[in-house]
Amino acid sequence: MNRRLGRAIARISYLPKTLDLVWTASKGWTIAWAILLVIQGLMPVAMVYLTRSVVDGLVAVMGAGATWQSAQPIIIPAAAMVCVLLLGGSLQTVMEWVRTAQSEFVHDHITTLIHQKSVAVDYAFYESSEYYDRLNRARSDASGQSLSLLENLGNGMQNSITLLAMAAILLPYGAWLAVVLLISALPSLYIILNLNRYYHRWWQGTTTERRRQEYYDALLTNSNTAAELRLFNLGSQFQSTYLKSRHRLRTEYLQILKVQSLGRFSATILGLFVFMAPLSWVVWRILQGKMTLGELALFFQAFQQSRGVMVSLLGNLGQIYKSSLFISNLFEFLELKPQIINPTQPLAIPKQLKQGISFQQVSFGYPGSDRPVLENFNLTIPAGKIVAIVGDNGAGKSTLIKLLCRFYDPESGCIQLDGIDIRDLSVIEYQRLITVLFQFPVSYYVTAAENIALGDWSATPSLDEIELAAKNAGIHEKIASLPQSYNAILGKLFPEGTELSGGQWQRLALARAFLRRAEIIILDEPTSAMDPWAEFDWLERFRTMANGRTAVVITHRFTLAMRADIIHVMRAGKIVESGSHDELLAQGGFYAQSWKEQMEVTSNVPV
Numbered sequence: 001m002n003r004r005l006g007r008a009i010a011r012i013s014y015l016p017k018t019l020d021l022v023w024t025a026s027k028g029w030t031i032a033w034a035i036l037l038v039i040q041g042l043m044p045v046a047m048v049y050l051t052r053s054v055v056d057g058l059v060a061v062m063g064a065g066a067t068w069q070s071a072q073p074i075i076i077p078a079a080a081m082v083c084v085l086l087l088g089g090s091l092q093t094v095m096e097w098v099r100t101a102q103s104e105f106v107h108d109h110i111t112t113l114i115h116q117k118s119v120a121v122d123y124a125f126y127e128s129s130e131y132y133d134r135l136n137r138a139r140s141d142a143s144g145q146s147l148s149l150l151e152n153l154g155n156g157m158q159n160s161i162t163l164l165a166m167a168a169i170l171l172p173y174g175a176w177l178a179v180v181l182l183i184s185a186l187p188s189l190y191i192i193l194n195l196n197r198y199y200h201r202w203w204q205g206t207t208t209e210r211r212r213q214e215y216y217d218a219l220l221t222n223s224n225t226a227a228e229l230r231l232f233n234l235g236s237q238f239q240s241t242y243l244k245s246r247h248r249l250r251t252e253y254l255q256i257l258k259v260q261s262l263g264r265f266s267a268t269i270l271g272l273f274v275f276m277a278p279l280s281w282v283v284w285r286i287l288q289g290k291m292t293l294g295e296l297a298l299f300f301q302a303f304q305q306s307r308g309v310m311v312s313l314l315g316n317l318g319q320i321y322k323s324s325l326f327i328s329n330l331f332e333f334l335e336l337k338p339q340i341i342n343p344t345q346p347l348a349i350p351k352q353l354k355q356g357i358s359f360q361q362v363s364f365g366y367p368g369s370d371r372p373v374l375e376n377f378n379l380t381i382p383a384g385k386i387v388a389i390v391g392d393n394g395a396g397k398s399t400l401i402k403l404l405c406r407f408y409d410p411e412s413g414c415i416q417l418d419g420i421d422i423r424d425l426s427v428i429e430y431q432r433l434i435t436v437l438f439q440f441p442v443s444y445y446v447t448a449a450e451n452i453a454l455g456d457w458s459a460t461p462s463l464d465e466i467e468l469a470a471k472n473a474g475i476h477e478k479i480a481s482l483p484q485s486y487n488a489i490l491g492k493l494f495p496e497g498t499e500l501s502g503g504q505w506q507r508l509a510l511a512r513a514f515l516r517r518a519e520i521i522i523l524d525e526p527t528s529a530m531d532p533w534a535e536f537d538w539l540e541r542f543r544t545m546a547n548g549r550t551a552v553v554i555t556h557r558f559t560l561a562m563r564a565d566i567i568h569v570m571r572a573g574k575i576v577e578s579g580s581h582d583e584l585l586a587q588g589g590f591y592a593q594s595w596k597e598q599m600e601v602t603s604n605v606p607v
């Protein structure tokens with residue numbers, strides 16, 4: 001019970017934060033919205049008063065005989081009633097406009113916050129399914145829920161204003177009427193809050209399942225999977241998995257809807273019963289001649305409207321509760337704290353590497369895994385050298401790179417750059433020293449020039465610099481042959497885009513690296529999409545770029561590894577052999593054996 005209360009309070013505590021968020025996103029529109037709310041809140045009360053004046057006036061006219069003179073007192077309240085009705089109609093339109101503008105601003109603000117957080121969190125988050133659940137929950141209609149919360153808060157206030165004013169009107173007829181009205185609301189309130197909590201718990205618990213649906217939807221509709229899906233005839237298989245999952249969620253959701261509808265229906269019936277009691281009392285008073293017909297009209301309108309307002313106030317409270325449950329997901333996401341943080345007093349980054357990089361007694365295992373990938377691991381990468389790391393699948397090569405890029409920190413031991421622990425350096429400045437050429441570089445669907453400029457975007461490189469990088473990487477001719485040359489959009493996602501081959505995308509990535517001019521170059525199977533001739537050409541270009549810089553090449557290709565100054569052979573998280581190509585061949589160990597096998601396979605001739 002205490003825990004439930006604690007959780008409820010924690011969620012309600014997001015309310016001021018949500019208001020702050022909406023306020024920051026759209027100050028002017030929010031003020032306009034608040035003014036409109038107050039005006040709209042007072043309008044029903046005005047209507048009730050005017051109705052009484054009109055009805056009492058009519059009764060008097062009918063008593064005195066209908067003449068122009070006796071009808072005069074009715075004209076002003078009747079005209080005022082028409083004005084209030086007209087105002088109500090036009091305010092509704094203005095309110096819609098204000099709400100739409102406000103929602104646009106709030107949506108953009110929330111999206112910006114989510115984007116900022118997604119970029120700021122550790123890379124490690126992207127390797128955990130829990131993160132995706134959180135992101136999914138945070139994104140799920142966050143702006144809609146914030147505005148719904150605000151709207152319901154506003155409507156709740158508007159309804160409260162109306163209700164208080166109505167209560168004031170009813171008070172002369174007996175305080176018990178207001179009490180009846182309030183008490184009748186309690187069971188409904190309980191039902192509404194519980195239903196919302198139940199729905200949210202279900203929604204939260206099914207996040208992974210909804211993500212699975214999105215995954216299968218993407219498999220069925222994505223260009224990456226289109227070829228294999230057709231060849232392996234996987235369409236019906238994926239569709240059936242998708243539909244099974246949809247069936248489960250749909251059935252559960254419809255069940256919840258049923259329970260919700262029943263709950264709301266019971267609340268309405270209860271409210272109607274409560275309404276009967278005061279109404280019977282009024283009818284009885286009129287029969288006794290203790291109330292006028294105008295008072296009957298006033299009472300009926302006031303009580304009927306109060307009941308309507310009460311129902312909608314309850315709805316507001318339920319929605320506020322529901323939205324705060326959903327918005328808590330957004331704030332929980334925004335509160336995620338990165339583990340890779342800057343030191344309070346970062347040391348100066350070495351201008352040029354002199355000694356190099358060294359892994360010292362590094363131990364590391366992935367979060368949630370009890371098996372370490374590296375244990376007391378030592379490795380030296382001398383400055384200005386090209387070092388290749390070869391090894392079988394799962395040996396830990398990529399893990400090594402992730403540690404070197406500071407995507408993760410070691411559990412023990414350290415990685416040093418010219419003798420400085422990289423944790424003592426500013427993360428951004430340190431990562432600025434590194435260029436990584438991935439096996440599957442990102443294909444940015446922007447222009448060719450922008451694709452290259454992204455290598456050093458903050459320096460706003462000139463077209464000459466971009467062209468030089470493209471020439472160095474051997475992709476200039478291809479770009480120049482496109483009708484719009486460097487302004488050509490690449491990829492097929494957008495109109496008039498030109499698709500490149502895998503090897504051409506890899507060359508474009510090399511051009512980015514040329515432009516970045518980083519001190520440390522990391523290559524993760526960078527030539528996997530190239531034929532041997534292209535690879536040879538690429539390697540020559542890479543050597544030009546790497547000249548004097550420190551490079552780490554991860555590869556299964558021995559034709560690539562053999563060009564490195566030093567080759568390390570990695571197996572099961574350990575370096576088992578080190579040396580130049582010739583030295584390793586002479587050792588006759590694992591490298592020599594693998595070399596022989598690979599040469600036999602590629603040439604089909606025993607070596």
Ligand SMILES: Nc1ncnc2c1ncn2[C@@H]1O[C@H](COP(=O)(O)OP(=O)(O)OP(=O)(O)O)[C@@H](O)[C@H]1O
Binds near residue numbers: 369391395399
């Ligand atoms: N994000 C992760 N979470 C948990 N375990 C992981 C993660 N990434 C890799 N591993 C595990 O760590 C071990 C080393 O993986 P790593 O990717 O470093 O190997 P690799 O040498 O690069 O392999 P390959 O040559 O196949 O790319 C493997 O057993 C793998 O299952």
